[in-house]
Amino acid sequence: MAEPHESQTEPAADNTVPAGDVAAGPSLEELLKQSNKPAKFDPDAPSILTVDNLEMYFPVRSTGVIRRKIGDVKAVDGISLSIPRGGSVGLVGESGCGKSTAGRAITRLYKPTGGSVKFGDRDLVQLSNRELKPLRRDVQMIFQDPYSSLNPRHSVGAIIGAPLRIHNMVPKNQTLKRVQELLEVVGLNPEHYNRYPNEFSGGQRQRIGIARSLALQPKLIVADEPVSALDVSIQAQVINLLQDLQKEFDIAFLFIAHDLAVVRHFCPQIAVMYLGKIVEIADRETLYSRPNHPYTQALLSAAPDVKQAAIGGRRERIRLTGEVPSPINPPSGCRFRTRCPLAREICAKVEPPLMQIGPHHKVACHFAGELGNQPHDPVTARMLGVDNSGNPDPGATPTQIEDSPEFSDVWFDLKERRTVKP
Ligand SMILES: Nc1ncnc2c1ncn2[C@@H]1O[C@H](COP(=O)(O)OP(=O)(O)OP(=O)(O)O)[C@@H](O)[C@H]1O
Ligand code: SF4
Numbered sequence: 001m002a003e004p005h006e007s008q009t010e011p012a013a014d015n016t017v018p019a020g021d022v023a024a025g026p027s028l029e030e031l032l033k034q035s036n037k038p039a040k041f042d043p044d045a046p047s048i049l050t051v052d053n054l055e056m057y058f059p060v061r062s063t064g065v066i067r068r069k070i071g072d073v074k075a076v077d078g079i080s081l082s083i084p085r086g087g088s089v090g091l092v093g094e095s096g097c098g099k100s101t102a103g104r105a106i107t108r109l110y111k112p113t114g115g116s117v118k119f120g121d122r123d124l125v126q127l128s129n130r131e132l133k134p135l136r137r138d139v140q141m142i143f144q145d146p147y148s149s150l151n152p153r154h155s156v157g158a159i160i161g162a163p164l165r166i167h168n169m170v171p172k173n174q175t176l177k178r179v180q181e182l183l184e185v186v187g188l189n190p191e192h193y194n195r196y197p198n199e200f201s202g203g204q205r206q207r208i209g210i211a212r213s214l215a216l217q218p219k220l221i222v223a224d225e226p227v228s229a230l231d232v233s234i235q236a237q238v239i240n241l242l243q244d245l246q247k248e249f250d251i252a253f254l255f256i257a258h259d260l261a262v263v264r265h266f267c268p269q270i271a272v273m274y275l276g277k278i279v280e281i282a283d284r285e286t287l288y289s290r291p292n293h294p295y296t297q298a299l300l301s302a303a304p305d306v307k308q309a310a311i312g313g314r315r316e317r318i319r320l321t322g323e324v325p326s327p328i329n330p331p332s333g334c335r336f337r338t339r340c341p342l343a344r345e346i347c348a349k350v351e352p353p354l355m356q357i358g359p360h361h362k363v364a365c366h367f368a369g370e371l372g373n374q375p376h377d378p379v380t381a382r383m384l385g386v387d388n389s390g391n392p393d394p395g396a397t398p399t400q401i402e403d404s405p406e407f408s409d410v411w412f413d414l415k416e417r418r419t420v421k422p
């Protein structure tokens with residue numbers, strides 16, 4: 001059966017998304033500009049969650065009777081980031097780069113195969129399911145697909161009430177009242193608690209998913225592409241709702257998206273992911289006006305809403321050709337090299353480290369630089385102890401480069417080619 005379209009299935013609710021609000025005219029960026037102001041990056045905000053060198057490998061097994069392990073899908077391969085209390089970090093990248101897997105590993109829907117996820121003084125990676133139960137209240141997830149993430153056989157009341165019951169959040173006789181309050185908070189009619197998901201449009205279903213994630217009063221929500229399945233005008237409404245909720249309840253967000261316009265509005269800090277790794281991370285202003293990684297530059301040039309302001313004023317489109325390679329057998333050296341217009345010999349031989357190049361800016365590229373201003377020689381060679389072709393240089397003294405989840409007050413100045421402490 002075909003999925004109902006956003007505009008076809010609006011129930012007669014008083015305070016729901018108005019019917020007929022399909023994409024027409026203004027872009028998401030324009031719609032968002034007219035509404036809430038994006039939050040500012042606060043470098044001094046304390047961290048609520050710290051992800052350090054997180055790995056999520058899935059085993060690949062041979063076919064046949066004895067299913068031997070023959071490799072790994074390295075879906076997430078050593079990512080580090082820190083989410084400030086009540087703040088939000090965007091995680092962006094093409095399909096298949098590992099965003100959802102990272103979100104599921106952070107919320108412990110998967111058991112990570114490496115690294116740590118510190119929430120307060122506890123490492124979620126090390127906890128047993130029993131130890132995790134109380135912490136699950138604090139860390140919730142909104143799922144990518146509002147159609148498949150709600151059980152069609154359960155009423156809205158049962159869906160939103162389930163976490164309340166499991167965690168004994170309210171006395172049994174008050175569950176309905178709490179469900180109705182939550183429906184109201186997300187802009188749905190509280191009287192619709194006994195309806196079923198198929199009676200709602202995509203935008204309304206996503207609001208139901210949001211209400212479910214709010215039920216336990218979380219401190220952090222991992223929102224996995226919460227609007228990508230929705231029409232543009234509905235996307236703007238749901239993003240505004242999330243921003244309002246963030247302010248009202250002081251919730252921190254890891255906001256996953258492949259659309260740079262969406263995260264630009266929601267997140268003061270953004271990490272760009274490629275094939276299981278973070279390749280660039282920066283505060284919003286820096287990332288959009290001075291991206292230094294060829295992949296970020298290509299993503300920005302492809303985003304119609306943001307390309308004017310981004311990539312140093314250059315407006316031509318940088319085309320990304322080919323597919324994201326398989327995470328079972330990623331390219332040697334830099335994983336982006338098979339699609340990178342700047343790739344040289346060193347890129348196949350040596351993996352570029354994620355190095356800090358400004359107060360709140362890290363990038364992983366041997367030829368890091370603003371578009372049209374990339375250096376001729378690799379900026380990383382000396383610190384890695386190799387020559388410009390990536391061969392070991394016996395005379396060099398490699399520098400230890402730490403990939404910490406936080407930003408340091410010392411960084412590598414690309415022009416001076418040395419570490420600076422302003
Ligand atoms: N349970 C699993 N077992 C094996 N491989 C998996 C599993 N889940 C994801 N993968 C693989 O890991 C890689 C990353 O997948 P993931 O769903 O995290 O990407 P994504 O960035 O969220 O993509 P999209 O934008 O399409 O949602 C893909 O190659 C995918 O096939
Ligand atoms: S390290 Fe080389 S291949 Fe990788 S992004 Fe930089 S220039 Fe391109």
Ligand SMILES: [Mg+2]
Nearest residue numbers: 099100101144
């Ligand atoms: Mg995904």
